[in-house]
Amino acid sequence: MKRFHYAWVVVVVTFIALLAAQAVRAAPGVIITSLEGEFGWSRTAISAAISLSILTFGLGGPLGGSFIDRFGPRRVMLVGDLLIVGGLLGLLFVRDLWQLYLLWGIPIGLGTGAVGGVLGAAVAHRWFRTHRGVIIGAFGAATSAGQLVFVPAMAQLTVSEGWRWALGLVLIACAAMLVPVAIFMRDRPEDVGTRAVGEAAVVTAAVRAEDQRTTPLREAMRTRDFWLLAGSFFVCGYTSNGLVGTHLIPHAIEHGFTEVTAASAVGVMGAMNIVGTLGSGWLSDRYDNRKLLAAYYGFRALSLSLLPLVFDVQGLYLFSILYGLDWIATVPPTANLVAGIYGRASLGTIYGWVFFSHMAGAAIAAYAAGYLHTILGDYHLMFVSAALFGIVAAGLALRIQAPARTAAAVAAA
Numbered sequence: 001m002k003r004f005h006y007a008w009v010v011v012v013v014t015f016i017a018l019l020a021a022q023a024v025r026a027a028p029g030v031i032i033t034s035l036e037g038e039f040g041w042s043r044t045a046i047s048a049a050i051s052l053s054i055l056t057f058g059l060g061g062p063l064g065g066s067f068i069d070r071f072g073p074r075r076v077m078l079v080g081d082l083l084i085v086g087g088l089l090g091l092l093f094v095r096d097l098w099q100l101y102l103l104w105g106i107p108i109g110l111g112t113g114a115v116g117g118v119l120g121a122a123v124a125h126r127w128f129r130t131h132r133g134v135i136i137g138a139f140g141a142a143t144s145a146g147q148l149v150f151v152p153a154m155a156q157l158t159v160s161e162g163w164r165w166a167l168g169l170v171l172i173a174c175a176a177m178l179v180p181v182a183i184f185m186r187d188r189p190e191d192v193g194t195r196a197v198g199e200a201a202v203v204t205a206a207v208r209a210e211d212q213r214t215t216p217l218r219e220a221m222r223t224r225d226f227w228l229l230a231g232s233f234f235v236c237g238y239t240s241n242g243l244v245g246t247h248l249i250p251h252a253i254e255h256g257f258t259e260v261t262a263a264s265a266v267g268v269m270g271a272m273n274i275v276g277t278l279g280s281g282w283l284s285d286r287y288d289n290r291k292l293l294a295a296y297y298g299f300r301a302l303s304l305s306l307l308p309l310v311f312d313v314q315g316l317y318l319f320s321i322l323y324g325l326d327w328i329a330t331v332p333p334t335a336n337l338v339a340g341i342y343g344r345a346s347l348g349t350i351y352g353w354v355f356f357s358h359m360a361g362a363a364i365a366a367y368a369a370g371y372l373h374t375i376l377g378d379y380h381l382m383f384v385s386a387a388l389f390g391i392v393a394a395g396l397a398l399r400i401q402a403p404a405r406t407a408a409a410v411a412a413a
Contacts, residue, residue, distance in 0.1 A: 006192045007127040011135065013184050014123050015142045017077055020173040021084055021115035023146030024108060025057070025241065027167060029249040030154045030263060034163040041097055043250070047370025049097070050246055051363040052105035058237070058359020060113015065352025067114075068122045069345070072187030076114050081178050083111030088171040092164050117143075118355050121335040122348045126188055130198030132339075133332045137281020140328040144277065147270030155249075155263030213343030220342050220350050228400045229337060230354050232293060234361035235393035236330045239300055239386040241358075242365030243379075244323065251379045255311055265320045272324030280329035289333035293397035296333075300326045301390025308380040337400065 028050045035046055060080070067076050087107035094100055120139030124132050150173070154166035189196050220226045252262035283292055303323040310316050338351040369382045 005197055006186065006194055007189065007197045009184055010123060010127055010186060011138070013180050014073070014077075014120060015139060015145075017081065017115055017177045017181055018120060018139055018142035019146040019149070020170065020177045021081065021112050021146075022143040023150035023173065024084060024088065024112055024170050025143075026147050026151050026245060026266065027154060027170060028053075028104075029246050029266070030151060030158055030166055030259075031163040032246075032250050033253060033259070034158055035100075038163075039097070041100075042374060043370045044367075044374045045097060046100070047246070047367050049100045049104050050370075051242075051367035052101060053109040054237075054242060054246075054359050054366050055363040056105055056109025057113040057116070058356040058363065060110040061116060061118045061355035061359065062349065062352030063110070064114030064116070065118040065122065065348030065350075065355075068119065069348040073119055073123050073126075074181065074185040074187050076119065077181045077185060078178065080111045080114030080119075081174055081181065083107040084115070084174045085171060085178075087111065088167055088174065091167055092171075113359070116355070117331055117335075118348060118352045121331075121339075121351055124335075125339055125344045125347055126196070128197045131285060133284035133336055134278065134281040136332040136335050137277045137279070137284070140277040140281070140331040141274040143328055144270035144273035144324070148267045148274070151270070152260065152263045152267045155259050159259055214346040215342035215350065216346075217349055217353065220346075223341075225337075225341055225400050226350070226354070228396050229334060230357035232297065232393040232396040233330070233334055233354050233358040235297065235389045235396075236334075237358035237360065237362035238365040238389055239304060240327055240362065242362030243369055243382055243386050244304075244327075245362075246366045247369045247373075247379055247382075250373075251307075252316060254378070257313070257316060261313065261316070265316045268317055269320040269324035269327060272321050273327040273329075276325035276327065276329045277331065281332040284332040284336050289337050290397050290400045290402075292333045293330060293337075293400075294394040296326050296329045297390045297393040297397060301387045301394070304383050304390060305387035307383045 028046075032043065032046055032050075035041055036043060064076050064080065084107070087103045090099070090103045090107075094103065117140065120142070121136055124135040124139065128135050150170060154169060157165040157169060186192055189199075249259070249262040249266060252265065253259060257265075280292065280296070300323065303319060303326065306322075307319055310319050334354065335347070335351055338354060339347045342350045365382065365386070369379055372381055373379055
């Protein structure tokens with residue numbers, strides 16, 4: 001019998017940590033209307049606080065990635081979780097708008113950024129030589145699983161007990177995750193006396209060199225592909241976390257759906273995204289990642305163009321299914337392209353900054369949607385702009401060069 005590989009313990013711990021931490025990112029969509037009602041804050045003001053948090057969430061990606069490259073995933077997970085728990089605890093006692101900006105913007109933003117997509121990509125590339133796309137897809141699915149598990153429950157608690165109970169739910173989940181991370185998480189296979197999954201007993205010099213290949217951020221930024229990856233991921237954030245993740249529930253409520261129905265639609269979206277992200281991981285191990293990205297962005301543009309036409313429950317759930325299949329499917333091919341082009345040893349840093357571009361797009365969309373809603377009274381213009389940006393992102397993805405060609409150009413520079 002084959003000995004059980006410790007990598008699967010690391011996968012489970014990382015998956016659950018991501019599930020709990022990223023469920024926090026879905027909380028604003030659930031509590032926006034409650035904050036408006038209790039404090040009288042405008043949607044523009046609340047959206048600005050969410051936008052700030054999304055921006056620091058994005059900044060937590062490259063910071064966390066750099067710290068992962070230097071100190072390992074375990075310490076980053078512990079510090080990130082502590083920041084999330086401290087921020088959520090403070091939010092339970094918030095009374096003024098500046099407190100919302102401070103707490104949601106800094107500790108929760110940086111903490112969820114550190115325990116986010118960059119962490120999952122780094123863990124997959126440290127512990128696996130084969131099936132990396134599937135593992136990255138599984139970690140991406142953790143975000144969706146968090147929405148599936150927590151968003152309907154948070155919505156129900158918000159309606160029955162108040163928004164503080166909804167935040168208390170994710171606070172408890174994040175605090176509980178500190179224990180398994182501290183006990184079971186390990187940084188590298190060598191820490192437990194084993195090799196990465198799929199690694200042969202004898203590693204060739206070429207393979208070892210590829211493991212150790214790095215690209216300084218400054219050199220990466222001189223290549224066109226860095227900006228194509230960052231630009232397409234900017235659109236990904238604009239069309240996902242920033243717009244749909246933040247404003248879909250308020251949009252649905254204004255179209256006559258109850259809070260629980262709207263949250264349940266987000267749960268369906270999360271369930272479908274588990275399927276879509278795992279499928280994307282499997283495909284990214286086998287097919288051209290650039291063409292996959294183009295297909296994903298094109299499909300997302302199509303689904304978003306239909307959202308303003310949805311006015312019944314069947315249409316809302318149909319949108320959730322179509323959009324959910326594609327929500328985070330862009331993560332595995334983007335991470336794989338970064339690793340292939342710039343080297344796995346610099347994945348945390350460079351993918352972290354590509355991820356920051358993603359969250360910069362999300363931050364702009366989160367604020368712009370709230371601002372335009374205040375002026376126009378609806379989100380329709382934002383959904384149309386998101387569909388157009390999706391088409392642009394598909395074109396950007398197709399212009400990315402093959403990883404080997406860009407890697408050779410970087411080496412020669």
